[in-house]
Amino acid sequence: MIGPCTHSGRTQDGRGTRRTATRRDILAAAEELVLENGLAGLRTKDLVRRAGVSERTVFNHFDSIEDTALTRIEEYLTPLFSGLDVPADTPVAELPTAVRDRVLIRLATPAGLECLTGFVHLAAALAPDSGEILTRHVVLTLTSMGSLASSEVEAEHPQLSLEQQMRLRLYLTNLALGLGLGLARPALHHLPRETLTPLEVKDRIPPAEELVPHIEWAFQQVDAGLPQL
Template identity: 30%
Template sequence: MDTTKRSRDGRRVQRERRRDAILASVRAMADSPGREGFTVDQVAEHAGVSRRTVFNHFATVEDLLVAVCEQILEETTAQVLLELDRRLAGARPVADGGLPDAVALDALCAATRDADLPRAMTAIVRVLDVSAHEGERGEAISQAALDHVGGRLAARVTEHAPDLDPLVLQLTIALLMNGIGVIAHRWLDEHAGRVTPASRRSWDDHLARLLDQLAHGYARTASFGTPLTPAPTTSAAPEGR
């Protein structure tokens, strides 16, 4: 039994190492100056595996790129989770023992605000550009990676606040992750993926607007000017007139 278990564990470790090597190969190629693209065969050769092994791990090239983007975001996600834990661990529960919804969601937004997302987004763009998956396909791939991160954040918030309305949490996560995707697209257009003090301030400004809208709704957004007021209602004319 012990021999069988060790054998299974060894195969699992070997599989994980091969997967990590494949992902590292894509990232290394994306970081190579002057490279304009790569093939699956080049990825396999760089990783020291066969083409078949690449497709044993990833059914399509798009699946491979989503995994690379997820790995890039993983480092940032770890920061967000640590900050989320720190904020929620010190939060005061209400009388029935649970955390107020607003406290949990505010902590989620604050932890996201403190993460180094600009650098992660720049790395993702390099991967998508060199793989010729820019444009709509690239946006879909990066959004899939963001959605995966959103799932991890939702699970962690639920651990701290199990009584939080699941629909409220799902909506908040969806709006947050999709909003970050929109911000990333705009930010990259504005700054060409260069991480500088000025571009970081721009990212922070865009993200602050998103978080304000999540917390207070569109009527609070300064760029919209005076909040909208409902139009006056008029009584319906009696029938026959």
């Protein structure tokens, strides 16, 4: 089951704990501001007004104003590689392809496509003003995703040797990074090099369904190094 991307709007009264609801409202407000005006539009005074919280509350939840947008980026990506539920009876030799296939199935679901859509739109709005920071955060998040998927598989397959665990972890880390490169591929090919406004960028982003083949292409490149377990 995919989590945060299926609840991308503001939290309604009575849903979840107060702290969770407040955090969700801050993230939703931050995303709205960035999508409207890029990172330059994410100012503390506007965020507290849009989220309906105090400045102190924002910084009780997040280390910096930019961290609100980066956290939202992370929440769009992480569910794509977590809770994949690879069957415990999957033969060890088939684990790498089983995880890959589970990710591809996840991407094709409505919730998976919603995650992809949310990520690419928010990343595109952030990129002009914070490309280097965004790239670093995405790479770290993707690396963590690969590690998380590995830990989940290892928990279901305690018979894996240390060598097998290392090979699987390397493959899944590369697979997660491949997802990021697959998403970047159409932008590198089709977006112009001149600076665009957030709204102009949004108009040029292809639907999520058209992004999945690029991810499949990236996974095929990763499969050139498919490990033998």
